[in-house]
Amino acid sequence: MDMHKSPPADGKDGAAALLERIARGDKIALAQLFEREAGQLIAIARRIVYRQDLAEEVVQDAFVAIWQRASLFDASRGTARGWIITIVRNRALNLVRDGKRLDFVDGESLAELGDRHAVTEAAYGALPERHTLRRCLDQLDPVKRNSILLCYVAGMSHGEVAAKLDAPLGTVKAWIRRGVIALQECMA
Amino acid sequence: MSRSEDWQGLAGGYVLGVLEGAELAQAERLIGADPEFAGMVAELADRFNALDDTAPPEPVPEGLWSAIEGRLDATVQLTTPGVVPSRVSRLTERRKLPMPMVPALRWGLMAASLVLAAGLGYATAFVTQGRPEPVVVAVLLGDGASPGAIVEAYADDSVRLVPLDPLSAPEGQILQVWTLPDAETGPVSLGTFSQGGQLRLAGPDLPTPQQDQLYEITLEPAPGSPTGRPTGPIVLKGFAKAPLL
DSSP, X not given: OOOOOOSOTTHHHHHHHHHHHHHTTOHHHHHHHHHHHHXXXXXXXXXXXXXXXXXXXXXXXXXXXXXXXXXXXXXXXXXXXXXXXXXXXXXXXXXXXXXXXXXXXXXXXXXXXXXXXXHHHHHHHHSOTTOHHHHHHHTSOHHHHHHHXXXXXXXXXXXXXXXXXXXXXXXXXXXXXXXXXXXXXXXX | OOHHHHHHHHHHHHHXXXXXXXXXXXXXXXXXXXXXXXXXXXXXXHHHHHHHHTSOOOOOOTTHHHHHHHHHTTSOOOOOXXXXXXXXXXXXXXXXXXXXXXXXXXXXXTGGGOBOXXXXXXXXXXXXXXXXOOSEEEEEEOSSSSEEEEEEEOTTSEEEEEESSOOBOOTTEEEEEEEESOTTTOOEEXXXXXXXXXXXXXXXXXXXXXXXXXXXXXXXXXXSOTTSSOOSOEEEEEEEEOOOO
């Protein structure tokens, strides 16, 4: 197991216990989970949807989904905190991928794209040096590493990364695929 | 290329959130069907969570919690066979399932026979044990990463919709449920709703639902598609399968 997780250190067990109570219809447990996680979940969503109001909408929907689906959480298939983050990330990704239908597209400015790049750099820089993911990302070609970080942290699609890095789509897809395979080999 | 590399590429793409179309569907199918693949995805996602942990928490706006709390009573909690709800919570649930999601209805081409079941009668009907089995079941997928709703279609033309993710239409718009019995008939509206929660629609008189029949939900101008056919973007879509009995 990975011993270099950032705080909150009790994230895993605490969240799992709360989910168990939420599955039984305990609203206080949901409120406690919100109290503990909402601030960081808003930040995670905002890295992807960029706009504050959309990030809050994502987190609102995510907590309703957590309430609805808490009984489906299976501790043998991952951590509770990971499950919650996945719900937030998937909702955020759906929102940006479905942009057209939800009138999300405001015409993203170059400045905003620049900010998103800075955010991914900051996330990478903040990974603890000894963390396995950090160690393995360090070993990747910078261009593969950047592509992967833009996808995961900023929620960019292949096409957006290609535009951002000014590289052909096929090349970017190959970088990401090779990169993410190399990461898994490295972390195994 | 080895299967293991294929799987690593697929699991990696899934965790990064870049899969679409057939690859996304394949990854989702494998996650449901293959514990080894599901394990790869879970392990990788867990590693990548370290990047999420670096996000400095932001201030939580006042009112966000109360907005969530205000939606809980209208949201039915899903249960799994392993989680047996107590009688008390079951009764509470029954009281909760109700009319607020009864939408305005636009009568389309086949509208004369289209009835949206409403009120206590239908609300209690679908929590009653021993109801008939659906003829087909469809898992509706968005083009994001997860299934968004389950549709159960019954021999009596009724359809039960169980959202897996909260669904709600922006103001002035409505979510409309459709099926395609066959190409000749074209898409037929089963009913509309404005926000999530389970609901039962008494669809129009149609042939018995078939394996591979298309079901979809589109976003339409309220109170429903002006043409009687889907005009707006597809929110969720899936093909029916007959359940094993």
